[in-house]
Amino acid sequence: MTLKLKNIYSKLYKEYGAQGWWPINGKYHKGNYDFPKNTREQFEIIIGAILTQNTSWLQVEKALKNLRKLKCIDAEQILKLDKEILKEAIKPTGYFNQKTEYLIRIAEFYNQLRGKTPSRKELLAVKGIGPETADSILLYAYKQPEFVIDAYTKRILTHNGLIDETANYNKLKEMFEKNIEKDFKTYQEYHALIVEHAKNHYQKKPYGEKLTAKK
Template sequence: MPIRARHRSRPQRNSGPLSARLRAMYRAMLRALGPQGWWPGRNRFEVIIGAILTQNTAWTNVARAIGNLRRARVLTPEALAALPAPQLARLIRPSGYYKTKAARVKRFLRFLRARYALNLSRMFARHPSTLREELLAVSGIGPETADSILLYAGGVPVLVVDAYTRRILGRHGLIRPDATYDRVQALFLENLPPETALYNEYHALLVAVGKDFCRPVPRCSGCPLRRDLERHRPATARGFLRIKTRY
């Protein structure tokens, strides 16, 4: 799916009930939780490596792995490309699946060298749609990782769709259970303005709500999106509020 950035192929509505609802949800989360300050990283390359390492693990584990790379003074495209894969795997061990992730990092670096001579400025000068397709062609980089790289390292206004996003939107009746990644993403891209800061903060807030409130066993008490659920899906809200939890 082409990224709706710079030149958008789909018309943006940015008005109407769905747009108003998405904006209201954003304001409610921001008011209750405050700015989240994502993405943690000192530079674009560090953000890219973090986006690859964070697959199937918590950011705290990634931070330890990134710290190891910093202390080893290899957190540059040139140094990491020259580092043997076994050494890279040892350094990123805290992130889990370290051999697999080391191979993914190496494949990304081979792509970066072959296409852009290890130059990130040249890479991000590429049109977002083209760059996204190139990233997706790198084995081990899926839509979520590619969009994290585009948004947080490249400043491209695109929403990252993760498990938290799907769970929240599904429970609020905004997507079907079988909605594709592209369909979920289009819900935002077609109804919100193309602002990088907005998508950055929106994704971070959805993650915070998913971690603390919209868990597999929902914890609706105190959730900043509870009013939206009660207004648009009252039967679902009543069902969730009857669930007894230990939280």
């Protein structure tokens, strides 16, 4: 398994190159792992992680654009903003009633941290933060080596017969973390590469190209 997961990574990296996740200000930053460079960028990643729940990134960009206009890529400002205006701003991402509450919770939480890196457990205790969102925040906003599992990851692994359908989030996460180098840059790239590959071959059935097949 170790070899397989490493081989898949090399194959994807060769095919697509460095992805430069997470996007900041609507832009990727391929091969540059210095982001976020400040707390504003860090907070942008955090709210993006919430807004993208079961939602395409295109929609998230629209919401972030609205929030930028409102000077709300900032925890204090989000808490000051009228709730109805906040709802309107994030409408393009869907589930805007829930997500409005989630943004307020995470803004309060972020303020309490006062710059400290949160633990995974603390993040999971915030309403609206589940395992994938927590790991995305830790990996991309805080550069912590926490592997992110999403629907694509599971789809690709099951399609390639590397894991059975019943595997849950933690089992998948554990599998990656045990078998690849524990390094936040590798984790960032691997997850991003999986998403890129899935967008190309796994959005609609029949699911494409098996990663384990030889060329």
